[in-house]
Amino acid sequence: MARPARLSVGWSVALGAVGTLAVLAVLPPVLGGEPGALVRGAFSTVCHQLPHRSPHLAGEAIALCHRCSGILLGLLAGLALAPLVGPRLLRRIQRSGQIGWLILAGVPTAVDWALGALGLWANTPASRTLTGVLFGVVAGGILAANLLTPRVPRSLSPSLTT
Numbered sequence: 001m002a003r004p005a006r007l008s009v010g011w012s013v014a015l016g017a018v019g020t021l022a023v024l025a026v027l028p029p030v031l032g033g034e035p036g037a038l039v040r041g042a043f044s045t046v047c048h049q050l051p052h053r054s055p056h057l058a059g060e061a062i063a064l065c066h067r068c069s070g071i072l073l074g075l076l077a078g079l080a081l082a083p084l085v086g087p088r089l090l091r092r093i094q095r096s097g098q099i100g101w102l103i104l105a106g107v108p109t110a111v112d113w114a115l116g117a118l119g120l121w122a123n124t125p126a127s128r129t130l131t132g133v134l135f136g137v138v139a140g141g142i143l144a145a146n147l148l149t150p151r152v153p154r155s156l157s158p159s160l161t162t
Contacts, residue, residue, distance in 0.1 A: 007083060011147040015079045018140075022072050029060035039063055053128070066125045067109065070132020077133070078140020083148060093145035105138035 025043060028036035040049065043063035054061040055069055064072065082090065109131040115121035 006087070006148070008147055011079070011083070011144055014143060014147055015076075018072065018076045018079055022076055025063045025069065025072060026057055028063050029057040043068075053125075055125070066128040067132040070129040070134075071136040071139070072132075074133035074136020074138075075140040075143075076136075078137040078142075079144045080140075082141050082144030087149060090145040090149045093141060094149050098142045098146075101138055101142060102135075105135045109135055 024039055028040045030036070031039065040063045043049065047064045047068040049061065049063065050065060051061040053065045053067075055064075055066060056062070062069070112121070112123045112127050112131045116123040
């Protein structure tokens with residue numbers, strides 16, 4: 001079994017922030033009124049919040065659509081589980097083509113959306129949520145890899161010539 005990675009302050013802050021956002025996203029139906037509208041307004045900058053494309057709590061839509069909810073939950077899971085994979089794998093993730101991995105993880109979301117927009121596929125809450133979770137887990141894993149295994153600047157790296 002892989003040895004868990006050492007936790008960092010940056011990772012802890014990121015995990016706490018993403019966890020807080022996840023809780024805030026479900027609060028509008030609970031808070032109701034002006035406080036709920038304020039939270040919903042804050043999330044409207046990143047999500048369309050169409051009620052028919054959003055999870056509901058107590059009969060009212062939460063502050064995020066299915067896909068954005070999936071991304072946020074995936075981001076939380078990726079961050080939370082990353083320390084369990086061990087520092088070696090995290091360093092490999094950190095050195096890999098991270099942008100390429102993000103693009104690849106976004107392909108199912110793009111395909112789900114495009115096929116739905118073209119009328120070739122009726123995407124569902126499950127397909128929107130799952131494609132969002134996939135993207136979020138990859139993004140969370142990459143973020144965690146960078147926070148848990150800090151890079152050493154080349155100028156500070158040991159050199160073979162010294």
